Amino acid sequence: MTSITSGIEAVLARVEPGARKAHKRQILAGALVCFDRDGLDAVTVETIRAHAESSVGSIYHHFGNKDGLVAALYFAGLDDQSARMRPRLEAARDAREAIEALVAAYLEWVCEQPMLARFMFRARGSVADGPHRDKLDERNRGRFGALLALLEQGVKSGQVRKLPRETYAPLLIGPSESYCRAWLAGRVKAPPVEHAAVFMEAAWLAVGAVAAPRPASRGK
Amino acid sequence: MTSITSGIEAVLARVEPGARKAHKRQILAGALVCFDRDGLDAVTVETIRAHAESSVGSIYHHFGNKDGLVAALYFAGLDDQSARMRPRLEAARDAREAIEALVAAYLEWVCEQPMLARFMFRARGSVADGPHRDKLDERNRGRFGALLALLEQGVKSGQVRKLPRETYAPLLIGPSESYCRAWLAGRVKAPPVEHAAVFMEAAWLAVGAVAAPRPASRGK
DNA sequence: TTGAAATTAGAATAATGTTCTAGAAAGGCG
DNA sequence: CGCCTTTCTAGAACATTATTCTAATTTCAA
Numbered sequence A, B: 001m002t003s004i005t006s007g008i009e010a011v012l013a014r015v016e017p018g019a020r021k022a023h024k025r026q027i028l029a030g031a032l033v034c035f036d037r038d039g040l041d042a043v044t045v046e047t048i049r050a051h052a053e054s055s056v057g058s059i060y061h062h063f064g065n066k067d068g069l070v071a072a073l074y075f076a077g078l079d080d081q082s083a084r085m086r087p088r089l090e091a092a093r094d095a096r097e098a099i100e101a102l103v104a105a106y107l108e109w110v111c112e113q114p115m116l117a118r119f120m121f122r123a124r125g126s127v128a129d130g131p132h133r134d135k136l137d138e139r140n141r142g143r144f145g146a147l148l149a150l151l152e153q154g155v156k157s158g159q160v161r162k163l164p165r166e167t168y169a170p171l172l173i174g175p176s177e178s179y180c181r182a183w184l185a186g187r188v189k190a191p192p193v194e195h196a197a198v199f200m201e202a203a204w205l206a207v208g209a210v211a212a213p214r215p216a217s218r219g220k
Numbered sequence C: 001t002t003g004a005a006a007t008t009a010g011a012a013t014a015a016t017g018t019t020c021t022a023g024a025a026a027g028g029c030g
Numbered sequence D: 001c002g003c004c005t006t007t008c009t010a011g012a013a014c015a016t017t018a019t020t021c022t023a024a025t026t027t028c029a030a
Helices: A008-015 A020-039 A047-051 A057-061 A066-091 A095-112 A112-128 A132-154 A165-184 A192-207 B008-015 B019-038 B046-051 B056-061 B066-091 B095-112 B115-127 B133-156 B165-184 B192-207
Strands: none
Touching: A008 A020, A008 A066, A008 A112, A020 A047, A020 A057, A020 A066, A020 A112, A047 A057, A057 A066, A066 A095, A066 A112, A066 B133, A095 A112, A095 A132, A095 A165, A095 A192, A112 A132, A112 A165, A132 A165, A165 B056, A165 B165, A165 B192, A192 B165, A192 B192, B008 B019, B008 B066, B008 B115, B019 B046, B019 B056, B019 B066, B019 B115, B046 B056, B056 B066, B056 B192, B066 B095, B066 B115, B066 B133, B095 B115, B095 B133, B095 B165, B095 B192, B115 B133, B115 B165, B133 B165, B165 B192
8 A cells, every 4th residue: 555645645755855854754644644634733743753653753853843843844745845846837938838838837736636735725824924034035036937927028028018027927826726725725717727718817817018009098 | 191002092982982991901011012012922911910900800700711812802903994984885876995994904904003913913814714714704795795896796797807805815914915015014115005096906806807918818 | 787699819729831951863974 | 794874663752832710800791
């Protein structure tokens, strides 16, 4: 039996490879299951210890504290998500392809790793506040840097509308994130990929320079 | 000195009115300040008690437990947000006006109540998981119900595109939420209202039936 | 004024995160 | 192989924090 738990093992095998770290991976995978079932706060270190058949000593040795464990899982997820997206973004030859690739890849990843995705939504605040804030910002810059460059280029060539730089990311992934959050919380049934076309098109409409430059009716 | 703390007093005065509840409001207002400064998890009941010059007995009497206090604050914020939006939504005579009112009102509210808004982003998970899940779902249905009806109507009259019902809300407020979250976390500087036009237009583009029915180019 | 209900108080308790010391396993190197 | 260093595991001890409990105190209506 090759472990049914979830696709998490594959993720961890890449982020924390090697036989030496089997136990560390076991703690992470077990903790994810606990977090998913009970929520971040409700899970105690003792719960994690029991689930991984480990000891508090091991847990603190590997992760420092509970937040450290949460952060490790979070960054593992972020890495996996990036790895899933990178090739598709790199294959894109223009802004529109890149945008559609971004949205599609994001939705697909969430559908493939629902546990991890749910965890990441829940843990985002904890990581963003904690001592890893800088690391997180840096990674996110890396993830969006290439895309923003393509967009700038698109602005010059007239394909992309000139908008405040900091609004591009929210416009592009905001709706997808919002829908995925609802799906992971069980508030809607249809898996995100089922609406991929909708969100891809919306992203392009928000940012692409379409037919009419502006309605421009300012009447109040 | 009419208390400088924040606009929170006005909010609480509506949600928990009366002289009898002055102490309860004081606990809530003080807790919000603590949460905002230190983060949800870092704040202890003792911190809250000290800040409100209260006692643990009072706190537990009024709120049951720490999560109860968090939930009370959360719903106070939700109520205030709804109250801020309702008149503007009701004034809208068609789908486009309603959508723009929704987005504008949301952005304005976040700018007026940044502490409360920041708190709500942080606490959403805790409330959505906890024993108030149903109450939260119900309120959110109420908030979007009227708008969805207007949208349905717009679909019939050809103003609004027919999209999967559950995608409207993410398309409309997803980008705004995403940007507000970034602003409240200090990752971007410009206040959300400064980009109101951008997000209003994006919302309409995502959902409104504009000029060309569809590009429909399916070439890969 | 008086009695019941609501509220406040804070000591006592229980749950949980974290530290610490000892020892076991792993891996290099003569 | 045998010694030594480093890494890892273990779980008891400790510290912090949420929560409970009982006894005052206040409020308000009759």
